[in-house]
Amino acid sequence: MSVEIKKLRTNFEVRFQFNKALAEFIKNLPKDQQQTKMDFAKRDDGTTFEDWYRVVNEAALSKIIDFIKANNLRFKFTNMEPEDIEKLKKEFTNRQTRGEAALKARAKDLDVSKFEVPNMVIQPYDYQKQAVMFFEKSGGNCLLGDQPGVGKTLSAISYAVKNKLKTLVVCPASLKLNWRNEIQRFTNEKAYIYKYKPKKRSKEIVNTKEESLFHIINYEALETFIKLNVSHTCSYVQCGWKETSTKKKYDVCPSCQRAKSVKSRVLGTIFEDKDGVGLDPKSYDLVVCDEAHYLKNAKANRTKVVKKAFMNVPKKLLLTGTAIKSMPFEFFSLLNFIDPAEWKSAHHFGIRYCAGFQDDFGWDYSGSSNLDELYSRISPYFLRRLKSDVLAFLPPKTFTHFPIELTPEEYRNYAKAEKEVVDETTGETKDADHLSRIQRLKMFTSQVKASRGIEIVQDIIDGDEKVVVFTEYIATAEMIANHFGGKAVLFTGQKSATEKQEAVDKFMKDDSVKVFVGTMGAAGVGITLTVASIAVFIDQPWTPSDREQAEDRIHRASTTSDKVQIIRLICQDTIDEDIISLLNSKEKVTSMVLDATVLDRKVERLQGSIFRDLVKLIIDKKK
Numbered sequence: 001m002s003v004e005i006k007k008l009r010t011n012f013e014v015r016f017q018f019n020k021a022l023a024e025f026i027k028n029l030p031k032d033q034q035q036t037k038m039d040f041a042k043r044d045d046g047t048t049f050e051d052w053y054r055v056v057n058e059a060a061l062s063k064i065i066d067f068i069k070a071n072n073l074r075f076k077f078t079n080m081e082p083e084d085i086e087k088l089k090k091e092f093t094n095r096q097t098r099g100e101a102a103l104k105a106r107a108k109d110l111d112v113s114k115f116e117v118p119n120m121v122i123q124p125y126d127y128q129k130q131a132v133m134f135f136e137k138s139g140g141n142c143l144l145g146d147q148p149g150v151g152k153t154l155s156a157i158s159y160a161v162k163n164k165l166k167t168l169v170v171c172p173a174s175l176k177l178n179w180r181n182e183i184q185r186f187t188n189e190k191a192y193i194y195k196y197k198p199k200k201r202s203k204e205i206v207n208t209k210e211e212s213l214f215h216i217i218n219y220e221a222l223e224t225f226i227k228l229n230v231s232h233t234c235s236y237v238q239c240g241w242k243e244t245s246t247k248k249k250y251d252v253c254p255s256c257q258r259a260k261s262v263k264s265r266v267l268g269t270i271f272e273d274k275d276g277v278g279l280d281p282k283s284y285d286l287v288v289c290d291e292a293h294y295l296k297n298a299k300a301n302r303t304k305v306v307k308k309a310f311m312n313v314p315k316k317l318l319l320t321g322t323a324i325k326s327m328p329f330e331f332f333s334l335l336n337f338i339d340p341a342e343w344k345s346a347h348h349f350g351i352r353y354c355a356g357f358q359d360d361f362g363w364d365y366s367g368s369s370n371l372d373e374l375y376s377r378i379s380p381y382f383l384r385r386l387k388s389d390v391l392a393f394l395p396p397k398t399f400t401h402f403p404i405e406l407t408p409e410e411y412r413n414y415a416k417a418e419k420e421v422v423d424e425t426t427g428e429t430k431d432a433d434h435l436s437r438i439q440r441l442k443m444f445t446s447q448v449k450a451s452r453g454i455e456i457v458q459d460i461i462d463g464d465e466k467v468v469v470f471t472e473y474i475a476t477a478e479m480i481a482n483h484f485g486g487k488a489v490l491f492t493g494q495k496s497a498t499e500k501q502e503a504v505d506k507f508m509k510d511d512s513v514k515v516f517v518g519t520m521g522a523a524g525v526g527i528t529l530t531v532a533s534i535a536v537f538i539d540q541p542w543t544p545s546d547r548e549q550a551e552d553r554i555h556r557a558s559t560t561s562d563k564v565q566i567i568r569l570i571c572q573d574t575i576d577e578d579i580i581s582l583l584n585s586k587e588k589v590t591s592m593v594l595d596a597t598v599l600d601r602k603v604e605r606l607q608g609s610i611f612r613d614l615v616k617l618i619i620d621k622k623k
């Protein structure tokens with residue numbers, strides 16, 4: 001039996017004498033890859049052939065041909081030129097080899113000990129090397145879904161550096177400087193950041209646009225650079241109004257004033273280059289979208305902009321710690337970006353994998369269904385490791401500093417507060433006054449970090465993990481706890497003993513409670529929060545021992561398998577950095593405090609001297 005394949009305008013017609021196995025196989029292909037129902041072919045006079053036929057797209061055709069070959073059937077193209085057949089064959093073979101190689105590269109027991117990543121200052125862990133290998137085998141178009149804390153950033157950096165890929169990193173604003181730091185720490189490269197004016201201290205770790213292998217931009221800034229170019233047409237024939245512009249839509253036709261008559265279609269993207277820092281997608285080999293679930297809503301302007309602008313970049317790496325199982329539909333937009341031939345129709349995806357149904361409110365794709373099939377379909381370009389998979393590699397405590405950039409307005413306000421500290425300080429100022437002034441600056445950065453910290457905490461709980469958040473201030477704690485509502489518990493000195501115990505119990509036992517927010521004074525000692533393995537410090541404690549005490553709320557020192565991640569938020573070019581550097585230089589002195597027998601008065605005196613030194617540091621800087 002021979003299967004005849006005819007090229008149509010965009011699709012293919014597959015036609016064959018009835019064969020049960022083949023018919024079953026085609027029937028079970030994803031619905032969005034086949035256009036017509038399988039039926040007998042019809043003659044012009046309406047009578048039917050004995051042949052069966054079906055119209056399918058290219059992705060489905062490649063699967064059908066695989067099936068035909070595996071089952072010793074024959075096929076022939078009826079209307080294609082030899083060179084077009086050759087091209088198609090090449091594409092199919094590439095696709096297949098890529099898929100098979102990628103599947104091999106993701107095997108759990110793969111030995112990567114011989115796999116080196118050149119040009120790195122520090123070699124990544126073996127499981128990160130495996131990710132690099134997986135990216136290479138899958139052709140560089142894939143989704144890395146590792147749980148937060150596993151180290152997706154370093155895997156992506158290693159891949160780019162190993163293959164010398166000119167890379168654009170697109171990330172949330174709060175992670176921009178973290179990417180810069182990681183690139184500097186692990187490689188010999190210095191990143192270039194779009195729309196970023198480094199203060200003196202940060203100058204040495206950024207580079208010019210031309211010199212940098214890595215360019216970094218945040219999603220919001222990208223939207224200001226790149227606009228959608230939209231064609232608008234009034235559908236009312238007598239009007240005939242037309243326009244092509246960056247305006248997103250018209251509710252009312254500007255010419256005939258009819259409501260909802262203007263049909264809009266995105267043609268492409270336009271670059272706006274006011275700052276002389278134009279961004280050309282063609283100049284990149286690789287685009288990395290960090291926290292890629294920012295692109296989950298296909299209808300959002302941000303998603304359209306990123307997809308339209310970067311669809312043709314040869315390699316696209318999407319990083320997200322978000323678990324698929326809770327809401328598979330959010331992944332469709334990402335899959336469509338990586339492999340648009342395979343993932344074409346959101347609607348069919350919604351029906352098949354999101355238990356989609358229709359009611360009076362319209363289609364609902366918020367469920368999940370056929371997840372095993374989904375996992376198997378995406379496995380050639382989806383890799384996810386849980387922290388528990390890579391525990392053996394992780395040190396007992398991992399420390400991550402998240403540098404936070406103040407907005408220009410925040411920075412102006414901060415500088416004003418800092419100037420007040422300088423103006424108010426005289427030689428006679430007492431320690432208590434120093435303390436209150438320093439607190440003023442610290443509280444300022446705490447508020448800034450609270451809002452950025454919320455983004456970071458959200459990403460952690462989206463990755464299906466619990467997280468503990470520490471701050472020095474009740475106001476900051478309340479702000480964060482309120483944001484997460486029923487998913488969070490609050491633990492401050494203002495709560496009663498019963499309320500505090502309830503907060504701990506709920507966090508430890510209730511699966512729906514994901515975030516514990518506590519002030520260091522109240523929650524930094526004596527309680528057990530070991531159900532979490534990530535702690536986010538919005539503010540830094542004053543002494544290493546306070547710091548360690550608080551960290552150990554989530555760390556079971558007794559069990560060797562326990563690995564925790566400590567995240568510190570540091571506002572760049574503010575007192576946050578001064579405190580860290582001063583604490584480091586004072587390590588010798590402060591180590592006294594580690595000795596628990598030190599008297600409170602002594603600690604007080606020590607802290608007093610820190611505050612005085614901090615004020616001195618600020619005054620020196622202002623000179």
Ligand SMILES: [Zn+2]
Nearest residue numbers: 234239253256
């Ligand atoms: Zn009109």
